[in-house]
Amino acid sequence: MRRLFDAVPSDAEAEERAWSVVREAYAHREPVVRRRRSPIRPALVLAAVAVAVVAAALSPPGRAVVNAVRRSIGIEGAQPALFQLPSPGRLLVSGAGGTWVVAADGSTRRLGAYSQASWSPHALFVVAATGNELAAIEPASGRVHWQLARPGISFPRWGGTHTDTRIAYLTGNDVHIVAGDGTGDTRVSEAARVAPVWQPGTAKHVLAYVDARGRVRIGERVVSHAYVGARTLAWSPDGKTLALGTRGEVVELAVSSGRTHMFHVAGVGALAFAPDGRLALLRGNGVLLVGHAGIRTLFVAPSRLAGLAWSPNGRWLLSSLPAADQWVFVQTRGGHRVLAVSHIRRQFGGEPSLDGWAPGA
Amino acid sequence: MGALRLDLPVAGDRTERALIRDAQRGSVEAFEQLFRSHWPRAYRAALLVVGDAAAAEDIAQESFLAAVRALDRFDRRRPFGPWLHRIVVNRAIDWARARALRRESFSDVELEAAGEREPSAHARALAEGLALLQPEQRAVIVLRYLLGYTPGEIARLLDLPRGTVNSRLRRGLDRLQEAVRE
Numbered sequence: 001m002r003r004l005f006d007a008v009p010s011d012a013e014a015e016e017r018a019w020s021v022v023r024e025a026y027a028h029r030e031p032v033v034r035r036r037r038s039p040i041r042p043a044l045v046l047a048a049v050a051v052a053v054v055a056a057a058l059s060p061p062g063r064a065v066v067n068a069v070r071r072s073i074g075i076e077g078a079q080p081a082l083f084q085l086p087s088p089g090r091l092l093v094s095g096a097g098g099t100w101v102v103a104a105d106g107s108t109r110r111l112g113a114y115s116q117a118s119w120s121p122h123a124l125f126v127v128a129a130t131g132n133e134l135a136a137i138e139p140a141s142g143r144v145h146w147q148l149a150r151p152g153i154s155f156p157r158w159g160g161t162h163t164d165t166r167i168a169y170l171t172g173n174d175v176h177i178v179a180g181d182g183t184g185d186t187r188v189s190e191a192a193r194v195a196p197v198w199q200p201g202t203a204k205h206v207l208a209y210v211d212a213r214g215r216v217r218i219g220e221r222v223v224s225h226a227y228v229g230a231r232t233l234a235w236s237p238d239g240k241t242l243a244l245g246t247r248g249e250v251v252e253l254a255v256s257s258g259r260t261h262m263f264h265v266a267g268v269g270a271l272a273f274a275p276d277g278r279l280a281l282l283r284g285n286g287v288l289l290v291g292h293a294g295i296r297t298l299f300v301a302p303s304r305l306a307g308l309a310w311s312p313n314g315r316w317l318l319s320s321l322p323a324a325d326q327w328v329f330v331q332t333r334g335g336h337r338v339l340a341v342s343h344i345r346r347q348f349g350g351e352p353s354l355d356g357w358a359p360g361a
Numbered sequence: 362m363g364a365l366r367l368d369l370p371v372a373g374d375r376t377e378r379a380l381i382r383d384a385q386r387g388s389v390e391a392f393e394q395l396f397r398s399h400w401p402r403a404y405r406a407a408l409l410v411v412g413d414a415a416a417a418e419d420i421a422q423e424s425f426l427a428a429v430r431a432l433d434r435f436d437r438r439r440p441f442g443p444w445l446h447r448i449v450v451n452r453a454i455d456w457a458r459a460r461a462l463r464r465e466s467f468s469d470v471e472l473e474a475a476g477e478r479e480p481s482a483h484a485r486a487l488a489e490g491l492a493l494l495q496p497e498q499r500a501v502i503v504l505r506y507l508l509g510y511t512p513g514e515i516a517r518l519l520d521l522p523r524g525t526v527n528s529r530l531r532r533g534l535d536r537l538q539e540a541v542r543e
Contacts, residue, residue, distance in 0.1 A: 005507040008409060008487065010401045011418070018404075018422040019396060025429045026384075026392050225419045248430055264429065 021225075024262040025249060028295075074302065074324025075340035082106055082341045085357075086329050087311035090139070091318070092117055092126060092356045097349020099128045101139045104361065108347070111137050112144070116355065120158040120165060120180070121198075123358035127167050129153040134169060136182060146182035159198020159205065166205045168196040175209050189217070194230050201239040208233060208242055216244055216253060224253055224260065236273050243279055245271045250281060250290075263295060270307060274314040274332070282308045287317060287330060299330045299338065307354035320344070322351055381437050392432075396425060399442060403449045406507055409491055410453035410499045420456060424448040446508055447518045450500045457496035490540030498533035501526055 084106040085091060091102040099114040111117070114128035114135065125145070126137045134148040134156055156169040158180070165180030168188075175196055178185040189211065196209035199218070208218045210233060216224040229247025236243070242253040245268040252261040270282040279290040280298070287299045287308070303323040310317055315333040320326070321340075329339040345351055377398075383391035403424060408417035427448055428441075435441070491499050504515045512530060516523040 005405070005409070005487070005503075008405050008507075010405060011414065014404060014414070014418040014421075015397075015400050018400065018418060018425065019393070021422055022396060022425045022429060023389065023393070025426050026389060026432075225422060228423075249426075266430075 028264040078340035078342045089312040093352035095350045095352035119358045127156040129156045155195035199239045272308045274310045309354040309357045312359040407453045420452045454496045490537040501529040502533045
């Protein structure tokens with residue numbers, strides 16, 4: 001029996017393919033710093049910390065310390081409100097307070113009670129979704145051009161050219177495509193709960209999405225292995241590379257060659273390509289930039305960040321600090337300024353997600 | 362769970378334990394040696410459980426990626442092989458179960474596609490025989506006869522009672538031998 005098993009062929013090419021992927025992951029792994037185990041029992045440590053915290057909070061100087069800690073979760077010196085954007089363009093945000101367009105001068109327009117939205121390819125329209133409704137809206141006037149009722153709509157994404165566009169969205173675990181005029185709605189396939197993305201720079205309608213098995217597909221074609229915990233997918237601006245963020249790594253897929261480049265960066269919650277092709281990653285409190293020399297930290301916040309949007313000129317990155325009710329603008333070109341604005345929830349009626357920063361006035 | 366054996370000398374004089382230590386310290390050569398010494402069996406084990414070359418490649422590769430993620434926390438006193446094989450076989454069982462739901466068949470064409478050389482008549486018969494078994498039976502047979510674990514070790518690897526392992530082995534082997542004889 002053993003000889004029979006040994007007769008099963010191996011596959012040297014598969015081994016080489018796998019080694020190239022595994023070697024990349026090994027090269028980019030983040031070694032864990034080993035800590036010596038304290039001889040004091042963890043329960044005793046916790047109890048001591050709890051007593052100290054309560055004592056500190058009850059004393060007048062302690063209260064001052066607690067207040068300082070509360071302040072420290074945000075960026076110091078933040079503007080009390082969003083008076084203007086640091087860069088030209090229009091920002092699209094959605095949340096409990098609806099979908100809003102923010103102009104560069106800080107003026108805002110509410111488009112309706114939608115919870116998710118995205119720009120059309122040339123930012124002439126917005127596609128927005130509530131739970132059971134998809135709508136195409138003109139951002140300047142707020143006029144709704146068409147609506148489509150479907151159950152459980154999420155992740156609407158608009159792609160195409162000036163004259164011919166498509167919108168992809170999910171209902172539950174199905175990806176759908178509808179024409180830009182709201183006609184021809186079709187269920188395409190099962191998909192993971194990851195926003196689908198349209199390939200830029202092509203007149204063809206090429207949609208990439210993560211299928212139910214965790215594999216990246218371009219149209220019907222499977223272009224990756226199955227990945228566990230896929231979270232976010234993005235095209236590079238030239239349409240040549242797809243970046244996939246998963247629970248444990250970030251994978252760049254070169255579409256023409258099929259080659260993959262993997263970074264072992266755990267916990268990436270969002271990723272976004274700049275217009276010039278730089279890839280930014282959001283991980284916990286930090287924003288990382290992927291470059292030729294590897295990954296470097298661009299910015300570390302005092303508390304957890306959420307969402308990522310590049311300015312249209314690629315000079316600024318915007319992220320949100322929900323615990324401090326702030327937005328943070330981080331300059332990536334022409335300086336290293338960090339600008340923060342507070343009271344975001346008051347301005348937008350709730351915590352908004354960052355849906356995109358598009359050119360135009 | 363009792364300790365499983367295998368601290369194999371993998372190449373030259375260097376033990377697996379030394380390779381893991383060096384790989385944890387950042388030696389890509391040591392990590393490659395670990396990969397090269399374990400890949401063929403990991404891949405074959407996956408292939409024999411799932412019967413699909415592409416899926417076997419995915420499963421074996423994902424198992425090594427899991428190893429990379431856990432490398433710094435890995436206890437060097439434990440053997441690497443059983444830990445890796447547990448991941449490979451469990452993932453392969455999951456994949457095979459999911460595929461069984463779609464009523465696809467185990468195909469020797471895929472076995473051919475997997476190899477750089479023509480599979481022998483014996484290998485073909487083995488693939489056809491394995492196709493008759495449940496994924497769980499295939500896994501136990503593969504762990505026993507390809508990877509060389511004892512029934513007790515298989516029970517610990519798969520978190521199964523030893524009696525279940527023995528019965529799966531016995532029934533699986535009977536059906537497999539019939540198929541191979543034919």
